[in-house]
Amino acid sequence: MDNAGLAELLASASEQAEGNLQRALRRASRRAMTWPVELPGLAERGELQSLEGVGPTLERIITRWLEEDEPVPTPPETRAGFLTLTRVRSILAGHPGLELKGDLQSHTVWSDGGVTVAELAVLSEAHGFEYQAITDHSKGLKIAGGMDEEELTRQGYEIEDVNERYAAGGFRLLKSIEMNISPTGEGDMEPEALAGLDLVLGSFHSKLRLKEDQTERYLAALANPDIQILGHPQGRMWNFRTGLHADWRRVFAEAARLGKAVEIDAFPDRQDLKVELLEIAGEEGCTISIGSDAHWPGQIGFVEFGLAAALEAGIPTDRILNLRSAEELIGWAAELRDRSA
Ligand SMILES: [Zn+2]
Incomplete structure (x- = not known):
């Protein structure tokens, strides 16, 4: 899973959540587009919380997704066709x-x-x-x-x-x-x-x-x-x-x-x-x-x-x-x- 997949998982999860968790998921999803490093490596090193927008709750959720190889849903049109910063840097x-x-x-x-x-x-x-x-x-x-x-x-x-x-x-x-x-x-x-x-x-x-x-x-x-x-x-x-x-x-x-x-x-x-x-x-x-x-x-x-x-x-x-x-x-x-x- 790359940051683009994670951004989509976070965004779609936010649509099922409520209150603070919903806001945290939505915020992290938006931030995932500009995270400077790819996520799986960070997760292996236990450094997920170094990312902007990721606290202990989201770290638990993301870790579970990575462990269970959570399938990434197809993004709706409002979220389709966006590049993440990590993808941008690899193209450049x-x-x-x-x-x-x-x-x-x-x-x-x-x-x-x-x-x-x-x-x-x-x-x-x-x-x-x-x-x-x-x-x-x-x-x-x-x-x-x-x-x-x-x-x-x-x-x-x-x-x-x-x-x-x-x-x-x-x-x-x-x-x-x-x-x-x-x-x-x-x-x-x-x-x-x-x-x-x-x-x-x-x-x-x-x-x-x-x-x-x-x-x-x-x-x-x-x-x-x-x-x-x-x-x-x-x-x-x-x-x-x-x-x-x-x-x-x-x-x-x-x-x-x-x-x-x-x-x-x-x-x-x-x-x-x-x-x-x-x-x-x-x-x-x-x-x-x-x-x-x-x-x-x-x-x-x-x-x-x-x-x-x-x-x-x-x-x-x-x-x-x-x-x-x-x-x-x-x-x-x-x-x-x-x-x-
Ligand atoms: Zn304008």
Whole structure:
């Protein structure tokens, strides 16, 4: 049994349990995705409690599952197709020397993140990145404290100030936004306010539980001239929401035709796009953007979930934006913008 199997056992057991045990099982199931080591080895050494979320009760339950070789149930759609950190690391080990140059989705205190622009720069540079795109939410997403045009302009000055502290050619923050897009593909920001940004991500945050085909919604978003990257396309969330349905081949073919990118939101609970859809995106020739969707310290590293998913899906490395330099990336977005103008 690997951590993915254990995560599913914990999640399905939580559905039968109640009260504190239910919460503990559900919490451990979510944490199992980001445990840095595979479980059976730890169990043999009696170190299960060193894992985040595992106390004496769960240690007893897990030990019994391992001893009895408990069969792992097939996960429901809300939990299917997620990579665990251990799986991610083993995929990446098969591609030595491949390192992302930056992260293309992150949030600060300007919307719903917990770090300042300056703090994020420090964290990103320390992570070894050459650039970090700051993509706070736009005004339509009130629940996440989205920015209006005036706040976006002020944030831009703050980003410029921080960038001045770094040597030319060294680390830099990219000015960006995660613009909220309506189900009919319209953004919620004045196009003039977006013109000064390096990149614009557009994401859906509403009507994410519809069961009907949403192909037209995606085609409309891709046609929006202000957007270069379609953020967390499916809108899925681990153990919560399956995300939207569409004729993905058609959506990805249109993205490729327009030269726009589709994102892998690499937050472990999202992993959106997932490997299965990335395989189709790869076949259609899509460009891929990877974002950690970090909101707090310690989350930038989630980009590795995205890189592993892209590699697992066979995406050619020259189609991964984060493997390009900041200049190439900005040039790519500028060209798209000019073409749409
Ligand atoms: Zn979002």
